[in-house]
Amino acid sequence: MVEMRKRADLIQETCQLIREARKRWEAHENAACRRVRERAVEAYEELLDFEREEIPDNLRVWLRYRSEKYFGKGRVGNGMSSRAKKGAKEKKKSHAPEHSVAYREMSSPLGNLVILTSKKGLSGLYFGHRIERATLPKENQRDQILNQAEEELAEYFAKEREVFSLPLDARGSAFQREVWRQLSAIPFGQTRGYGELAERMNNPKAVRAVGLANGANPISIIVPCHRVIGKDGSLIGFGGGLDIKEKLLRHEGLLL
Numbered sequence: 001m002v003e004m005r006k007r008a009d010l011i012q013e014t015c016q017l018i019r020e021a022r023k024r025w026e027a028h029e030n031a032a033c034r035r036v037r038e039r040a041v042e043a044y045e046e047l048l049d050f051e052r053e054e055i056p057d058n059l060r061v062w063l064r065y066r067s068e069k070y071f072g073k074g075r076v077g078n079g080m081s082s083r084a085k086k087g088a089k090e091k092k093k094s095h096a097p098e099h100s101v102a103y104r105e106m107s108s109p110l111g112n113l114v115i116l117t118s119k120k121g122l123s124g125l126y127f128g129h130r131i132e133r134a135t136l137p138k139e140n141q142r143d144q145i146l147n148q149a150e151e152e153l154a155e156y157f158a159k160e161r162e163v164f165s166l167p168l169d170a171r172g173s174a175f176q177r178e179v180w181r182q183l184s185a186i187p188f189g190q191t192r193g194y195g196e197l198a199e200r201m202n203n204p205k206a207v208r209a210v211g212l213a214n215g216a217n218p219i220s221i222i223v224p225c226h227r228v229i230g231k232d233g234s235l236i237g238f239g240g241g242l243d244i245k246e247k248l249l250r251h252e253g254l255l256l
Contacts, residue, residue, distance in 0.1 A: 010051075011054050014043040014044050014047065015059055017036055017039050017043055018055070018062060018063050020040075021036040021040050021063075026173045028175060028212075033067075037063070040063060041063070065093070094239065095132050096124060096126075096135040097171055097218055099123055099169070100124060100137050101117065101137055101138075102137055103115060103116045103136050103139055103146075104141065106150050106154075108153065108157055109157055109247070111128055112129075113126070113127060113221075114126045114127075114128055114136070115149045115150065115153075116136070117140075117146050117149075117169075118169045120167065121145060121166065122168050122170075123171070125218070125220045125222055127220065127239075127240040127241075130239060148166055149222075152165065152222075157251070159251075162189075163188065164222045166222060170218050171218075172218075175209065175213060176216055179213035180217055182197050183217065183223050183224055183225055183227070191228065192228055193229060193230065194214070194228060197210050198210045224248075225238070226245045226249060235249075
């Protein structure tokens with residue numbers, strides 16, 4: 001009984017540490033997040049496989065996939081089961097926003113695109129190879145927002161549309177949403193630097209935070225994170241892959 005209580009306490013402590021690390025991450029307190037996350041990783045790695053299943057899915061996803069992108073290189077996963085190891089290899093894939101209620105897949109010159117909607121608007125747009133399929137909601141061929149998104153994207157790729165008119169429902173911190181608003185203000189065929197975005201937000205020292213928020217953008221193409229480039233004009237930081245970023249910019253008439 002004593003041992004069981006100790007194991008239960010370790011599970012609870014792991015959950016608390018992950019929550020604290022995620023809270024720091026959302027507040028852009030990166031140094032503090034890293035410290036707490038390292039403790040969370042150590043606690044998580046002490047758990048047995050079946051005990052890890054007691055960790056809520058949203059906490060495990062954040063620790064094993066999302067935070068790994070910024071703070072770790074294969075740290076979470078030592079001693080994992082074969083199923084967990086498979087998940088670690090896929091850690092760079094994005095997970096469907098939790099408030100999404102339906103999705104649809106469409107073909108494009110860039111490959112398959114996965115479109116997601118909430119009850120209020122478009123909640124996500126991902127390149128097919130970059131989304132974790134197991135996290136997708138049900139498919140819907142009748143949803144009006146998905147219909148509109150598919151139609152407007154087809155027009156964009158046919159060079160018949162430069163501005164989208166879809167209702168958007170991207171969820172994130174206040175800082176992330178402000179960065180995404182700045183992204184949406186970048187005109188078709190133009191680019192901005194991370195520093196320029198930070199200055200437009202009256203926070204010139206927040207270049208790195210702007211980059212992280214840009215990378216967390218859940219609605220590719222329509223919220224045009226591909227229009228943000230390095231200070232020297234180089235193509236950096238695009239979750240879909242730099243080859244796709246280059247194709248998008250060339251599609252919009254930019255010679256790189």
